[in-house]
Amino acid sequence: xxxxxxxxxxxxxxxxxxxxxxxxxxxxxxxxxxxxxxxxxxxxxxxxxxxxxxxxxxxxxxxxxxxxxxxxxxxxxxxxxxxxxxxxxxxxxxxxxxxxxxxxxxxxxxxxxxxxxxxxxxxxxxxxxxxxxxxxxxxxxxxxxxxxxxxxxxxxxxxxxxxxxxxxxxxxxxxxxxxxxxxxxxxxxxxxxxxxxxxxxxxxxxxxxxxxxxxxxxxxxxxxxxxxxxxxxxxxxxxxxxxxxxxxxxxxxxxxxxxxxxxxxxxxxxxxxxxxxxxxxxxxxxxxx
Ligand code: IPD
Numbered sequence: 255x256x257x258x259x260x261x262x263x264x265x266x267x268x269x270x271x272x273x274x275x276x277x278x279x280x281x282x283x284x285x286x287x288x289x290x291x292x293x294x295x296x297x298x299x300x301x302x303x304x305x306x307x308x309x310x311x312x313x314x315x316x317x318x319x320x321x322x323x324x325x326x327x328x329x330x331x332x333x334x335x336x337x338x339x340x341x342x343x344x345x346x347x348x349x350x351x352x353x354x355x356x357x358x359x360x361x362x363x364x365x366x367x368x369x370x371x372x373x374x375x376x377x378x379x380x381x382x383x384x385x386x387x388x389x390x391x392x393x394x395x396x397x398x399x400x401x402x403x404x405x406x407x408x409x410x411x412x413x414x415x416x417x418x419x420x421x422x423x424x425x426x427x428x429x430x431x432x433x434x435x436x437x438x439x440x441x442x443x444x445x446x447x448x449x450x451x452x453x454x455x456x457x458x459x460x461x462x463x464x465x466x467x468x469x470x471x472x473x474x475x476x477x478x479x480x481x482x483x484x485x486x487x488x489x490x491x492x493x494x495x496x497x498x499x500x501x502x503x504x505x506x507x508x509x510x511x512x513x514x515x516x517x518x519x520x521x522x523x524x525x526x527x528x529x530x531x532x533x534x535x536x537x538x539x540x541x542x543x
Contacts, residue, residue, distance in 0.1 A: 269311040304345035344484035348460030362462035364487020465489025469496035475518035
């Protein structure tokens, strides 16, 4: 059966490439930083310009489609998911990284139809690293062979084969966030006692990158409370396409507007995290706005 959304996806990939160039160029210049809700909630002109570019280019071709964009919502647009084909955009996922030129930054675009994240969305995820801008030819070729590039070229490394029964010897990194929800600025989204076999916790600072690291087998899991739909929509499909699982923090089905998720290389690992994690209320994307 032919893919009714292929043309949209192809168009979005081209738009995302242009947006990626915009991000790369901005990294070479001075970055003017503005605050949103708090001193740790940052935005730059590049976030806003990239989002405008993506939305206007898609809207021109598909005027009936809907959009939820991080910066549009920050400017007062509604964040409501309907059955209409909807583009969910984070123009720079990892804005703090971008500001500090910490090299994990992504443009994340998810596409939903009838409120379901389409399995085609990963076409539109493009990852950028600072080294790609400043790097030598040698560094560039390393990047092209890296898992990040694999995501873009649609060749996934599979999720890690670590421990299908939970965290035991051989488990690698798990990633979490540092709880940036405004009511819980210092609340680590973590469990009270780490299972001893986890090698390390890492927090690269871009949710889409975190999910791709699970997808390509560099980490076994990623969990987060206080995240937004634009942080999750693109990467969610990448993980499942690579053979991983995605679920709610409670162990129930993943809900794009819930502001929380667990992704893992296996169900056993995700369920182990469910048992250990302490939940707290982070609200929802479709009721907080
Ligand atoms: C942020 C990143 C970060 C996560 C934050 C998000 P932004 O997205 O995904 O990893 O910890 O909760 O807000 O603001 O840079 O697009």
